Amino acid sequence: xxxxxxxxxxxxxxxEMNRNTVxxxxxxxxxxxxxxxxxxxxxxxxxTSLFLVNHRDVNPNLALKLMESYSxxxxxxxxxxxxxxxxxxxxxxxxAGTNSTETDEELEIIEA
Numbered sequence: 001x002x003x004x005x006x007x008x009x010x011x012x013x014x015x016e017m018n019r020n021t022v023x024x025x026x027x028x029x030x031x032x033x034x035x036x037x038x039x040x041x042x043x044x045x046x047x048t049s050l051f052l053v054n055h056r057d058v059n060p061n062l063a064l065k066l067m068e069s070y071s072x073x074x075x076x077x078x079x080x081x082x083x084x085x086x087x088x089x090x091x092x093x094x095x096a097g098t099n100s101t102e103t104d105e106e107l108e109i110i111e112a
Contacts, residue, residue: 003016018053035085051063051066
């Protein structure tokens with residue numbers, strides 16, 4: 001998975017996703033297909049999730065304050081959230097093997 005480095009209030013943050021991040025998103029009700037129905041909630045969840053791997057001291061409230069500071073400094077929060085969506089989608093695709101170019105052994109499916 002990729003990492004994104006940003007600076008907020010003169011502090012560097014390394015943002016990324018991993019399996020635990022995806023599990024946290026799902027436990028908090030995230031469903032990418034429902035993004036249009038709950039854009040603000042999911043926007044905040046995606047932003048917050050990126051801090052979980054490398055910045056455990058950043059709780060959800062602090063993450064949202066950092067988002068506000070980032071926005072006030074004329075930087076694009078939307079680009080960071082787009083990065084989160086790309087990473088989430090990449091993780092799900094890798095998990096499902098949908099983007100794999102490898103030829104795995106064939107599975108023999110037996111009817112029960």
